[in-house]
Amino acid sequence: MKVSFSNIEIREICEDKEKAMLKIGLKASIQLQNRLADMFSAKSPLELIVGRPAPIDKKSLTYKVDLHDGLAILFLPNNLTIPKLQDGSVDWSNITRIKIQEITQL
Secondary structure, eight states, rough: OEEEESHHOOOOOOHHHHHHHHOOOHHHHHHHHHHHHHHHOSSSGOOOTTTTTEETTOSSSEEEEEOOOGEEEEEEEEESOBBTTSSSSSSSGGGEEEEEEEEEOO
């Protein structure tokens, strides 16, 4: 997938291991790097396996991937047109671009 970031702070945490360690701790920062590698190599969010990936709820545009100690990466689809299923929910199998919104406690 193509991955972008909602703001500079999120981008720096995702790209700078030292900043990630200071912000979210050692174990979570290691998992963050691993989950990001998974995201870059996946074709869609449905190819993600580790971190209990799932939409926040059926109608939500927000998808989550768990990190250490209750932290999670939250992201949104970033395709120009968001593919939808007949029930109106996001067709995550056809999402090829995402935007990481935040890393937060869930």
